[in-house]
Amino acid sequence: MQGFIDSLLATTTTGLSRELAYLGGMIGFGALVVFGFILPMAGITSWLERRVWAKIQSRVGPNRVGPGGFLQWLADGLKNLLKEDVIPEAADPTLFRLAPYIVVAGFVAAFVAIPFAGSLIIADLNIGILYISAVTSLVVVGILMAGWSSNNRWSMLGGIRSASQIISYEIPAGLSVFPVVLLSGTLSMQGIIENQGWAPVDWHMFHSPFTLAAFLMSYIALLAEGNRTPFDLPEAESELVAGFATEYSGMRSLLFFLAEWGNLYVIGAIMATLFMGGWQVPAFTDNVVLLTVAQFGMFFAKTYFWVFVAMWIRATLPRVRVDQLMSLCWKYMVPIAMVNMFGTALVMVVIPEGSRLMSYALCGLMLFGLVRFGRRVNYHLKRSRRYDTVGAIMPV
Amino acid sequence: MSVISKDPALLHDGDEPDNRAISEIVELQMGPSHPATHGTIKFNLKLDGETVIACDTEVGYLHRGFEKMCEQGTWTQTIPYTDRLNYASPLINNFLFCEAAERLAGVTVPERCSYIRTILSEMSRVADHLTCLGMSATEVGAISVGFYMVEAREILYNLSQHITGARVTVSYGRIGGLTRDLPDDFEERMRAAIAHTRTVMGDAEKLLERNRIFIQRMAGVGIISKEDTISYGITGPLLRATGVRRDLRKDEPYMMYDRVEFNVPVGTKGDNWDRFSVRFEEVIESLKIIEQLLGQIEPGPVKVDDPTIYMPDKAKVYNSIEGLMAQFKIVIEGVRIPAGEIYFAGEAANGELGFFLVSDGSGRPYRVRVRPPCFYAMGALAQMLVGGGIADIISTFGMINMIGGECDR
Numbered sequence: 152m153q154g155f156i157d158s159l160l161a162t163t164t165t166g167l168s169r170e171l172a173y174l175g176g177m178i179g180f181g182a183l184v185v186f187g188f189i190l191p192m193a194g195i196t197s198w199l200e201r202r203v204w205a206k207i208q209s210r211v212g213p214n215r216v217g218p219g220g221f222l223q224w225l226a227d228g229l230k231n232l233l234k235e236d237v238i239p240e241a242a243d244p245t246l247f248r249l250a251p252y253i254v255v256a257g258f259v260a261a262f263v264a265i266p267f268a269g270s271l272i273i274a275d276l277n278i279g280i281l282y283i284s285a286v287t288s289l290v291v292v293g294i295l296m297a298g299w300s301s302n303n304r305w306s307m308l309g310g311i312r313s314a315s316q317i318i319s320y321e322i323p324a325g326l327s328v329f330p331v332v333l334l335s336g337t338l339s340m341q342g343i344i345e346n347q348g349w350a351p352v353d354w355h356m357f358h359s360p361f362t363l364a365a366f367l368m369s370y371i372a373l374l375a376e377g378n379r380t381p382f383d384l385p386e387a388e389s390e391l392v393a394g395f396a397t398e399y400s401g402m403r404s405l406l407f408f409l410a411e412w413g414n415l416y417v418i419g420a421i422m423a424t425l426f427m428g429g430w431q432v433p434a435f436t437d438n439v440v441l442l443t444v445a446q447f448g449m450f451f452a453k454t455y456f457w458v459f460v461a462m463w464i465r466a467t468l469p470r471v472r473v474d475q476l477m478s479l480c481w482k483y484m485v486p487i488a489m490v491n492m493f494g495t496a497l498v499m500v501v502i503p504e505g506s507r508l509m510s511y512a513l514c515g516l517m518l519f520g521l522v523r524f525g526r527r528v529n530y531h532l533k534r535s536r537r538y539d540t541v542g543a544i545m546p547v
Numbered sequence: 548m549s550v551i552s553k554d555p556a557l558l559h560d561g562d563e564p565d566n567r568a569i570s571e572i573v574e575l576q577m578g579p580s581h582p583a584t585h586g587t588i589k590f591n592l593k594l595d596g597e598t599v600i601a602c603d604t605e606v607g608y609l610h611r612g613f614e615k616m617c618e619q620g621t622w623t624q625t626i627p628y629t630d631r632l633n634y635a636s637p638l639i640n641n642f643l644f645c646e647a648a649e650r651l652a653g654v655t656v657p658e659r660c661s662y663i664r665t666i667l668s669e670m671s672r673v674a675d676h677l678t679c680l681g682m683s684a685t686e687v688g689a690i691s692v693g694f695y696m697v698e699a700r701e702i703l704y705n706l707s708q709h710i711t712g713a714r715v716t717v718s719y720g721r722i723g724g725l726t727r728d729l730p731d732d733f734e735e736r737m738r739a740a741i742a743h744t745r746t747v748m749g750d751a752e753k754l755l756e757r758n759r760i761f762i763q764r765m766a767g768v769g770i771i772s773k774e775d776t777i778s779y780g781i782t783g784p785l786l787r788a789t790g791v792r793r794d795l796r797k798d799e800p801y802m803m804y805d806r807v808e809f810n811v812p813v814g815t816k817g818d819n820w821d822r823f824s825v826r827f828e829e830v831i832e833s834l835k836i837i838e839q840l841l842g843q844i845e846p847g848p849v850k851v852d853d854p855t856i857y858m859p860d861k862a863k864v865y866n867s868i869e870g871l872m873a874q875f876k877i878v879i880e881g882v883r884i885p886a887g888e889i890y891f892a893g894e895a896a897n898g899e900l901g902f903f904l905v906s907d908g909s910g911r912p913y914r915v916r917v918r919p920p921c922f923y924a925m926g927a928l929a930q931m932l933v934g935g936g937i938a939d940i941i942s943t944f945g946m947i948n949m950i951g952g953e954c955d956r
Contacts, residue, residue, distance in 0.1 A: 204691075380688055383688070384938075390941050465690075467689070467754065468688065468689065469688035469760050469761045470687060472763070472764060472936060473936060475760075531750075
């Protein structure tokens, strides 16, 4: 980036100072990434979520705007931009206005350290994963701010639920990162990926039973941090009206949801990076561009797999209660995550080179589980198709 | 902001202030327009954190003066009002009102009419339970189950539309019979609907019956004892969930319920999980009843052959003076029911739906009083909610299946 601007300055003869040019370049590039990639992606995730739900729930879902309703997110965004921005009289106007921006900033900032491909990362920070954990918890500040400033009891309950939930689940999420950090010896996102290979046996999740457990813990904890079902208590629509977002309307309200969908991608990216080998693909070509595209595609597929799983879970599972949420976190997840950390360390001391046999065994176990699950799903799908022809809705 | 006071004086008389490190008591008015308070109801809650320490239930937002309205028209004109009592199962209301009026008038309807009434009552019960179960599941977050159940209910509603011409405002019953006979393809479509409902119940069972999160949300929540349930006058699935085997279809058979075999599922604890299971099993039992009745029903008339009770055929009306007079008298004066009074109750989807009818011998009801099943549960609701959390309100209220039209009348 810096080099690019330097070369640009050298070829042109504007009287711009170097620092100003850097600033301009940064803002321009940032805007390009945010508006050209992150926000559309969050929007498209919303479309995808609605379509996936519709398929699961035997509905049609949005299918009017664009092919298959693909542009629905754009239409929704436009509609919400044009809506009146209502600020309740009793609300604290400054905090009320500020809250959605903080939430969005929290999730957008996470993209800085997400490694989309070997050479496609905005900044490969040496504290990458720590940075991501830190900025994604910025969301809680915004949510709490929204809940408090709305001056509405539903909002306050939602905000407080959210604060306690995110802060609690930060601990198992953080503890589940440590086994990976121990294995790779670095906090850098690229470093973690480079420590793994493209083949599943080389992934961190199959290193030992402890990392496999850490992988599952991590996904559950991240779902809770992202306010996703079964942990979507802060905005439990049937309990708290709309939780912290009750008083929000128009674009401000949409920003909260944008952050939620965007966060879903961040969750998937963290899972792919830490445990699933990130962008690693077999070195099939020397062409850097082609390789980068393949890496990007691989990372995207892995990420969206987890995004899809989150949608699937949301359509299937009920939501837990506050006390159950807390007991799950403190009584089960924190101890298990702790054991995972020490267990991984133990494995590393006993077999410093790692055991290929164990990796293959764990891989086989996972495969066995997936096959069993696939057969079951297949059975039920066939069964439901058979009944569809018998009991289909008949015209009147 | 929203914190009111730690002053125990704000509690109701008789409420013990909770002394475990009382933070501050928050008053929260849940409803009448809250996503979970369907049927329009208001909970005036006092909360300690998320724990409900006092609850004051307000009903009556949907009061339309049903009982008074009934006195204004003829007996037949009352029937459309009964559609709007429990709008999730309007056919049951229709038929129970007609049964009550027929008993008062001393009329016996033909067998086929009784069969049809029983079949359609059970169909409505299935639709009602599907609504209740599906929506309760949706409210605790299992959205898909709700959609599956609504899809099955949709088939039943379509069938209802096919038979009666309407999904909710059916007005299918008449004193002394039915408006018309069943369509020819009824049995085939009913069996298809039963098959689909069974599939849906199987799916729901797989998704919920062993779903740990769902069980944790339902089990041990909203408990009320057997004795309290009886003393509050609660009937139906809520009573059976506490372990009392009381079902008017079994205990005081009416229509054709004495000709079918079915079980009365009961619970043990009287919590939401028992209520859910009881309703769930009742759907299965109702489907069995329908299948048995479909095998027994035989062709025949669906109305009494008595021009003072049921309007004569149009052919008679147009071609004979007696027929024309009979139609005129029924429309203008109404069905003349001998002076007297009767209380007749049947098992509606939510419990004992009773009609207390008083006739002064004219063609109009002198008094129509409805005993709505869910009104009594509303009285006990506070007892079920206190001590639980906000989230428990949703599952308890969902399982009570309060229907505004019937509760507030």
